[in-house]
Every structure is written in C-alpha cells, then in structure tokens.
Amino acid sequence: MHDATRKQGAEVPVMTLLCLFLPLLAAIAAPVLTARLGAASAWILALAPAFSFVHFAGFLPEIAAGEVVTGGYIWVPSFNLSFSWFLDGLSLTFALLITGIGTLIVLYSGGYMKGHPQQGRFLCFILLFMGAMLGVVVSDSFLMLFFYWELTSITSFLLIGFDHERAAARRSALQALVITGGGGLCLLAGLIFLWNMTGVTQLSLLIHQGDLLRQSPYYLMALLLVLGGCFTKSAQFPFHAWLPNAMEAPTPVSAYLHSATMVKAGVYLLMRLHPALGHTPAWEILLPFFGGLTLMIGTLLAIRQTDLKLVLAYTTIASLGLLVLLTGFDSPHAVTAAVLYLVAHSLFKGALFMVAGIVDHEAGTRDMTRLGGLSRAMPVTFAAAVLAAASMGGLPLFFGFLAKEEIYAALAGGNARAILFTAVAVLGNGLMFTAAFAVALKPFIGPKVETPKHAHEAPALLLIGPVVLAVLGLVAGVASSLAHAYVSTPMASAVEGRPVPVTISTVPHLGLPLLLSVVTVALGVLAYWQLARLREVMARLLEAIGPGPDRAFDHALSGLVRVAALITRIVQSGRLEVYITATFILIAVVLLAPMFVYGELPAWPTWPKGVMLHEYAIFLLAGAGVIAVLRARTRLNAIVSLGIQGFAVAVIFLLFGAPDLAFTQFMVETLSVVILALVMTRLRLLDSDPRPLGQMLLDVAVALACGLGFALFLLRTTQGPFDQRLTEFFNAYSKVIAHGANVVNVIIVDFRGTDTLGEIAVVMITGLAILALIRMRGTSALKPADNNPDEAEGREA
Template sequence: MAASAPAWTFIALFLPFVAALLAPFLVSRLGDKAAWIIALAPALSFLHFCRFLGEISAGEVVTGGYAWAPSLNLSFSWFIDGLSLTFALLITGIGTLIVIYSGGYMKGHRHLGRFLSFILLFMGAMLGLVVSDSFLMLFVYWELTSIASFLLIGFDHEREAARRAALQALVVTGAGGLSLLAGLVFLWNVTGVTQLSLLVHLGDALKMSPFYLPALFLVLGGAFTKSAQFPFHFWLPNAMEAPTPVSAYLHSATMVKAGVYLLMRLNPVLGGTPAWEILLPFFGGVTLITGALIGIRQTDLKLMLAYTTMASLGLLVMLTGFGSPHAIEAAVLYLVAHSLFKGALFMVAGAVDHETGTRELPLLGGLRHAMPVTFAAALLAACSMAGLPLFAGFLAKEEIYAALAAGNPRAVFFTGAALAGNALMVAIALAVGLKPFIGQRKNTPRHPHEAPITLWLGPVVLAALGIVFGVFSPLLHAYLSSPMASAIIDEPTVVTITTIPHLGLPLALSVFTLAIGVLIYWQLERARWLMAQMLESLGPGPDRWFDHMVTGLVRFSAGLMRIIQPGRLEIYITITFILVALTLLVPLFVFDELPDMPAWPTGLLVQEAAFFVIAALGIIAVLRAADRLTAIVSLGIQGFAVAVIFLLFGAPDLSFTQFMVETLSVVILTLVMTRLRLSVSDHRPAGQVVLDATIAIACGLGFALMLLKSVGRPLDPFMTDFFDAYSKAIAHGANVVNVIIVDFRGTDTLGEIAVVMITGLAVLALLKLRVGKRGEG
C-alpha cells in the first residue's frame, strides 16, 4: 500500500470545483473560447491520476487524506485502486472533452458560464465519489451528484418538461441516497469500520451477520435508483431533457454508473451470497431487456441511446452479480468500452442535431458527405457498440459470452438475456451510427455542414480509443482491466482476452448476435411498430405511476395539513401540552420509573410555609379571577412567592432573576392585553374547562414526578467540583452561577435571549398587524 502526496491529490480532487467558480467569470470575458481554458482543470486532474497507473498496475493501493473529526473516526480520505482509478480517469478524461464540446454546442447561449459551472460541479462530485474512502465522504459526494444532476437536467428551466425531469431525477435518486445512508449505518454498526479500504478486506464477517440482508437491501436501494435499474429506470430517459453535453457525460462516465461502481466496490463484502447472485442478475437482466426493447421503439437519437444506456447498466449489474471471475472481467471490459462508444455517440447525436436542427431518425439521411468527420467517428463508435472485431466492444462481448455460456439452466437463461439485449443494441448502434449518414439526402430544418472542431474532437478521440484499446488490448489489460478486476474480486486477476477471434461457443454467439442485430436493423420500422403495439397494450408504465404517486402524496399532505394546521392557536397549544404530558408521564408509568414519595419536611419554618400558602392562593386567585387583567396580576402572586422561597433557601441570584421575570411578564402581558380586542372575561363551556384542567394537571404532575425522580438520584459532584475549581481560574469570576450562565454556557444563554427577542418581535408584528386592520376597518 502506498500513500500519495496528499496535497497534489487534494488539489486534483478540487480543481473541478475551483473551475466551477471561475467558469462564469471567464465566459463573461472570453465567450465560448473560455471552454478551452476551463478544460485545463479536468485535464490536469486527468494527468495527475495518470501518474498512479504504474503503481496501481503493480498491485499497489494509493491512500491519503486528512483527519476531520478524529474523535468520531471521520476523515476526508481517498482510496485509489484499480477500480477507483479507472473511474477517475474516465471522469476527468471524458470530462475534459465534454467541457470543450459544451463550448461549441452552447456557443452564444447567454447562460454558458452557468452551464459550465454546473458541469464542473457534477464532475467534481462524481470524482470525489469514486475515490472516497470514508463512508461520510462517499455519502456527501453521492448526494452532491444528485443535486448537480438536478441543476443540469433542469437547466432549461423555462420548459415544464425539463423541470419535471429534473424533479423526478432528484426525488428518485435522493430517496435512493437515503436508503444508501441507512445501509452505510448498518455496515458501520455491524463491522465497526467507517472506511471502504478497511471494509473490503473484512472477508465474510458481514455476510455472517443477521443484519446482512437489511444492509444489502438498503445498499441495493441506493445503487438501483442511481443506476436506473428496473423499476426505477424511468427517470433516466426523461433526463434527456438536459442539453446534449449533459446526456453524453451523464451516460458515459458519471452519475448513472455510480450505482454500478458501488456494487463493484462492495462485491468483496456483500457478494458471493445467494441473495446477491439472485437479486442482481434478475433485476439486471430485466433492465437489460426492458431498455433494449423500449430503445427500438424510439425515433429520437438521444432517446435511443438513453434506453441502450439503461440496457447496458442492466448488463453491468447482471454481470457483477453473476458470481464468477470471468463475469467480473466481462463487466470491467464492457464498462470501459461502453464509456467510450456511448460518449462518442451522444456527442455525434448532438452534432447532428446542432447542424441539421433535428434528432428524429426518419428525418435524417445522406449526411456522410456533408459531415465526413462526424460520420467516421459515428461509424467507429457504432462498430464498437455492435462488438465487431478489433474494437473494445468486441473484447467485452466475447468475455460476456465466455462468462455466461454454460450448460446449467441458470446460465442458459442469462446467456439468452444477454444475447437478446446485445442483438437489440447492435440494431440501435447501426441505426444511430450509420442510418443518418447513408442513403438519400433529406431536407432538414438547417442546411448541414461539418461541425466545428469543438463538436467533433470528442467523438473522434473516444471512437479512436475504442479501436486503440481493442487492437492494443494488452496495454488496456495491464493498466486498466486487470487492476480493476483485481479490486472488484479482491484477489490478483489477469485479463488476457484479445481481439483475435478464437473458435468456440463465445465466437459463435457473437456471430449470431450480429446476425440477429443486422436483421432487426433491416426490419427496423416493423420492429418499431411491433414494440409500439406491445407498449400500448401494457398501459401506463412507471413514469405515469410516479406522477400518480406525487399527486397522491400532495393530496394526502394537503389533507393532513388541514387537520393538524387549521389556523387556530388554541388547538396548537392544546396539542403541544398534550404531547408534553404524554412524554413526561408515559415512560414513568410504562417502565415503572415512578419516584419514591418524599416525607413531609419536619423542620419547615413558619415563613417558608407561609409563602408556600401564598403561592397556592395565587393559583386560586388566577382561577377565580373575573377578568383577564386580574388573572394576569394574580399570576404574578405565585411567581413572587416562589422567588421569596428561592431567597429563603439561599439562592439570591435565582430569586432576583425570578423577580425580574415575573415583573416583566406581568407588565408585558398587561400591555399586550390592552392592545388586543378580547372579551373581558374567559367564557368557556364546561367541557372545555374540564379538558384544559386535565391537561394542566397532567403537565404539572409530569414535571413534579420528573423533578422528584431527578433529585432522588445520588448527586454526582463532578460538575460541581469542576465549576468550583475553574470558575475563578478560567473565567475570572467569583460568582459561580453567573460564570456558568455567561461563560460556560454562554452560547446557550445567547440562544435563550435570541428566542425571547424573536418571540417579542413576533408579538409586536402581530400587534401592528391587528392595529392596522382595526384602522382599515
């Protein structure tokens, strides 16, 4: 295990956030050309993480960080192995190209600076997520990705569809984040560790715990919502309301793969159990088929790619949970290949839309002469997505079939699911990467021509990397595939597959997949019609269910608020005191914690007894008062009597405070009553009087019993000795009570003063409002 230079890694992690702060300023000065300068931030982070390739490929792990709250075992720490390094390189590398692409795609947009700021915030959040070591750091970055995606999806906030999609993504992934938080708390309590670097080496300790299943379900809730697994998949296609650079980045290297990253990271401690190997392949397989089938139905290039991303995420989850080393190797290869070809194809779709004015496939054709560079990038990326030889996608598809193909029913079932999903994605790859560029030229809203370099640079680089990684697969395996697979499996693993076809079942399944995919592409219009009929017969899906759920929740909340917030102060006060009485009395009676009744004091002096009697007479006077003003004044009688009792028992400071409080209370209440139009006396029906008296007696009894229980326990002199020893030495005060109030608990006292001040201001505002209405009347 190696420790990196913490300062440089810290800077690399925060460079995107710094660039996010500077982006609006730079764009306001330089316009869209500022994107090239802003892209230096993720590029420098990318170069920093490239420095770790050698030691990570040699089996080392890079750690570092800073202690945050050592007493709580909380730290800002990072843990970089093959898994996190691969994600970090994808996030920063593709992020650099996305920033440049955004400058060209959003050229002239009045909010380009804000957009780039959001993109960089998103990048920083995702980067922090994948290198986080502490649970707290992981959760904070996890939620930050949800917030950043909300801002990006709803960037065009003037459109209702964008606002709805942003809110939907935030609700679904936010709920998943709460599920993940609960799962992390379970992991912490079961294992006693709060760092992933320690957790992944615990072996079967967590799997043997009775809390394994609750922890697993909660973690899956976070991962499935983030990575759009069925039935939480509906937010992902709707996120296409975001500008195309967001879609390209979100689908290739960032948020949607966060759930997959989490499952891969926790595979050593949660994987290998029947629950893991049933739930993940099942939901992953369903998501794969669902996404691929719905993708065939679409005509919008972005929606077609979005549903194939959903299908690909399902394939990754299915492979991660399948339970064999070859399946993990296949997942690793497919994740890298998918990041490259999907980022390229999304940027191609954006370039086509930017130059032609449409993304509708039936309206596109014959663009190869007008956009030759874009066509070359699209064709290379589509070939990788289809899994043709020499491409990284071919490596992934061969390894998928090598991992899944076997003679048992389970393997046959999931091999069939992978074959069907891959065949459908071959057809969609050809539809997106080939169909818009071949055939007869069609009339489009804009006259097409080759996109500027900012729009084709990203697709060309990513598509070229797809074939470079395929041809030079040993390089890919040495620095990315093998270290990443080793981190997921938690043991040294060497990936050896090459693009040279080897005769066998995997190659036969690959050829069969391509044949089925080409057939579907040939009959694309018929396949689209069949899917439209099937989806129509199924009725509304989870997307509409979400709307019904939100509508129902709003109606339920409104009804509940009408009950508990009717607008009458007396109801609020009554409920408050009922809850106070229940809180005090129920535990005492339910848990048999009633105090022992004290004996009547034998040495009570006459003056002490007299003031007890006066206090009681004050209460009677309040109850018997004919008008409100008399009741207020009578209320002060018992307050002054209690103040004298404090004085007689040797607490002059407390007595003086009581005198001041009672005096001010009587004066303020009297002034308030003279400004309000209230009935002279308190007229209440007998039932209301009985209810109020019962609540008052219950509260008084509860406080009395709680006080008796408290003073009945042996006095712990620790705090007494502490204040006696340090009041003079530290606070330089001889009056211990004053020192406690002003120094030791000065913040608490300040809070009490603030509460009294805010209450007074609120009363004053209500009086002003009342007087104003009276004047208008």
C-alpha cells in the same frame, strides 16, 4: 494530512487535492471567460480536466504494480471524519474516464453551445458536475462520498433543467432530482448502518470487513438501503424512467452525465462494495434479477424509438442493467466482464451521443425517419459513428468485442440459472447491436433526405470528442495487452479484492463464447432488417401494457402533494388554541406514559418533620395564588395572580440558600407579568369566558395531566441517587481554572458562557419588545373585528 501505502512527498497530496478542485475552480471562471472569449473559452476551460487527467494518469504505474494511493486531511478526529481519497484500480479508472471524457465534453460543449446566450452558465454547470463526480469516485470517507453523491444529483438537476423555460425540461429535472435524491437518502441510511456494524468510516477499511458484515443480523437491511441508492442513480427498473427523460438536456449533458459518468455512479459503488457485501445469496439474487430485467426492458424500449438520443438513452439503461447483472453474478469471469464492458461502454456511448448531437446540430433533427444520405455531407461524423457502433455491437478488433466475449464466458453454463441469464444477455446484446447500427447507419446511408437545416460537416470542436473516443475503442482492442496491464487488471483486482489478471485478446478463440457472439450478431442483423416491424410490435405491446413507471411517478408526486395538503389542513388549522392544546397534550403524554408503561412511578413522599411556620405560610401563599387565578374574572387579574406562584417559589429558593436563583426567579416573574399585562392592554378582550363546557373540561384535563406529569417526574428524579460528579468538578476547578470563588457565578460566566450570552440576548429582545409595546399608539394593528366576537376571542388566545 495523512498518506498510506504509497510513500508520497508533501507536494503529492496537495497536487491531488488541487486536481480534485480544479473542475470546480474552472466552473467559477466559466461565465467570465465565456462572456469575453465566446466559444474559444472552451479551449482554456478544458485545460482544467486535462491537467487532472494527466495527474491521475501519473498513478497508473503504481496502481498497475498493485499499490493503492490514499491521502487526505483530518477533519473531526473524535468522530473519525476526514476529507480523504482512495485510489486503486477501480477509482483511478473512473477518475481517468471522468477527466478524460470530461475534457472532450468541455470542447464539444464549446462548439455545440456556440452563440447561446447562456453558454457560460452551461459550462459552469458541466464543470461543477465533473468535480462532483470526481469526488464520488475518489472519496474514501463516508461523509465525503455522500456529500459528492448528492452534489451530482443537484448539478444534474441544473443541467437537465438548463432550458428551464420549457415545462418538459423542468419536469424531467424534478423527476431526476426526486428519484436520485431519494436514493441518496437511502444510501445515507445504508452508510450509517455500515458504520455502526463495522465501526469504520472509510471505504478503504470497509472492503476488508466482508466477513463481519455478512455475519451481521443487519446485513440485509444495509444491503437493501445501499441498493436503493445505487439502483436509483444507475436507473435500474423500476427507477429507470428519469434517464430517458433527462434527454431534455442539451446533448453534451446526455453524452457526459447519462452515458459515461453519473449513471455509472451506482455501478461504481456496487463494484466498490463487492468485496464487503458480495458473495451472499441476497447479493447474487437481487443484482442479477434486477440487472437482467433492466437489460431486457432497456433494449426492447430502445428499438421502439426513432429519436437518436432516446435510442441511446434506453440502450444506456440496458447496459447499466448488464453491468449490475455481471457485478452480482458469482462466476470466475463476471467481474472481469463487467470491468471490460464498463470501459468499452464509456467510450462507444459517449461517441455515439456526440454523433447524435452533431446530426441534430447540423441537420436540424434527431428523428431517424427524417434523416438519410448524410454520409457525403458529414464523412468524418459517419466514420466515428460506424467505429463506435462496431464496438457497441461487439465486432472483432474493438474493445467491445473483448467485453462481449468475457460476458458470455462468465454467464454460460449448464444449469438453468446460467442458461436463463445467458439467453437474456444474448437477446439484449443482439438488440443493442441493432440499436447501435440504427444510430450509425440510418441517418447516413440511403437516399438523401431533405432536412430542416442544410447539413454539413461539423467544426473541429464538435468532432474531436467522438473521433477520439471511437478510435480509442479500436486502439484499446488492438493493444489489449497494454490496456489490460494498466486498466483492466488493476480494476478487476480492486473489484474482486484479490489479484485478477485479465488476458483476453482480440484474436477469436473457438468455443461457446465465440459461438454466442456469432448468434448475437446474427440476431442483431435480423432485427435491424425488421426494425420497422419491430417498432410497430413494441408500440402495440406498450399500448396494451398501459402506463409505466414514468406515469406512475406523476401519480405518486401528485398523491404526495394531496396527502401533504390534507395533513397540513389537519395539523395547521390556523387556530393558536389548537396548537397550544396539542403541545400540552404531547407534554403530558411524554411525561406520564413512560412512568406508567415502565413502572417508574415515584414512591409517595413522607411529610418532612420540623417545618417552620413561615414555610407553611409560603406554601399557603402559593395555594392562594392558584385559587386567585381560578377565580379571576378578567385575564389581566389572572396574569397578576399568576405571578404569586412565581414569587412564592422565589422565596422558597431564598429560604433554602439560593439567593442567585431567587433573584433570577424574581426577575423572570416580574418581566412575565409586565409583558403579558402590556400585551393584554393592547387587546380588546371579552369580559366573559366564551368557551363551551366541553372545551373547558378538556382544558382542565390537559392542565391537570401536565401538572401531575411534572410533579411525578420531579418526585421520581429527586428520589434517585444524587450524582456528585458534576458538583465535585465545579468545586474543584472553579477556582483553579476560572479563578472565581463564587461557584455559581463561575458556572454562569465561564463554564456556561455561551449559554448565558444566549439568555442575555433573550432578555434584551424581550426588553425591546416591551419598549415597542409601550410606544405603540392605537390598537389598529391588533384590533379584531368589532362585530365578530369569535375572531376576537381567537386573537386573544
């Protein structure tokens, strides 16, 4: 266990470790508790993330003072691998959002899934995801980060496909897993690049290696791989299609995974790596470009929708694009704007998704065209929706207003680039204003519309979450100085890698940002007034454009399956002789190609002097065995003749002072001949060789190539200088360490004990196979068709 920066007692790291695992432990208990207590189990299960929230909140004073908290446990010291965590303003804010909103989501899930036969399974999955996401944001080691990163993809797959009996849910879950899982592999490659470029495996050390990374020739490759992981996880264009489709999951999943937590994992990692990978032309071009494009696509598609959850899903895509844009925009206020907007978005979007779920749960539909006049029946839900929409729209006194003001302060400028991105932000924020109030007002105001269910106010478990989050968006804006002191300033300082005080307040300041805010609100109101016409325009535009990335995913997946099937048909023909031939061709290429390409051919050996007559006889015996194999008319005779070479080699070992090796060779040759002979006696073999001349010539060529390759390889090996270090080691330590005088025996039994055990297991399995063959009666199991000689020959091969 190790600590850093903050002096902690031994119980603090243990308590932090417990809080990291509490959601996972609660997930294990969820099915049992739910089966016994029903919806009331949500109150007990919510204690786990609530306890973690309180623990992490205890670090706020230290983090606000500029300290960081690290801890963990060494795993593999030789590879610098550890299970370690790193808490600064960025990771602590995310940890508080995950555990705080997670507590509300567990309570909300208890009410939303009440009476569902699989409520326990659902709560188990949501808590598993919570633990995975918490691990992502506090991880210090690369390995721990990647493990939790992929765990979020897996648990998200389980949650999106929760209603697995519906094809749409299964397809959406698969799409999310393929896209985010593929991005995870890119991230793994990027982390390996960063490891090799810097030699560190901890994020807390990597963020101080910015100069080294930016000067490396591999910087661009590492950046692209990391962006691949972040863009897929945070649904940046063109990888955004999975997020709206994830709305097939129950609403608590949408409110948690795809608004407040999982989709921000990519943004989190971009912010975390900003000090190390930022401040380069590639960073400042790629992030604003893809972020701005994603912002526009998300908002335009949002106003096209009539489903409450889909409207919110597409605005989530837009918000993520805005966060990526700000993270990559090199201006004094860009990081501060990103930090403020991230926190504000988590609060208002979580609340609005819960409101959408309440409307669906209590009214029976999420279609805005079928809703209206619910404010009297659901006044508390309506109030929460308006408060959350006001923050999303950036109205004064709300935390969203602070974020929007800071966004315009960061982007506004006199050059063409600043004007372009400012216009994108104004248009995007204006359309998000429209979408927010469409969700907050359309279902609640106007004449009463008959709904599939008799609408009434939601129970307490469903209302706690949206009310708390909506009110927090107002309280954080009014008490902005307190929010900045404990959240915004430490978070912005962590992202920038230097102290960055955040001082913006809810009191409007005359200037360009306020003017742009007024323009944004005016644009939003105008778009809300013309919402029906805008939907029609977007519908015609999308029809003219044609299929998008969502359909492209289906084509790509089906194409991948077809290519895989084609490759399988080619390389997996089902004929053993093809596999054996391919294997030996590859062996020949591996042996011969490097020697010819790199000029490593051995020198022609000289014939040794003083060869004894009996040594000549052994070589002649081996040659006679080769001739006997070639001239054998039956395979059984060929197998027996093949043993001649093995016995000749064993005699050579014996003559040159290696009796143990000779004995092993005798045993191997004997077993090989016996096993092959027993197998052949159980097969119905043809007397003649049915291979055509071309096949025989190919086999001869492959055999000669392999033989030549091994001969040249052994000659080249023996002509090199002999390295005595291993020999000297065994000679020196066999007696001292293993207390054995026979070096060979000591090597086999002690130094290579595990390997020897494996060899013994192989011999034992072989013996059992021989016993089974001997005891077999009849040949029905292996007998080929009587009237099909080709099939017989194929099985024989």
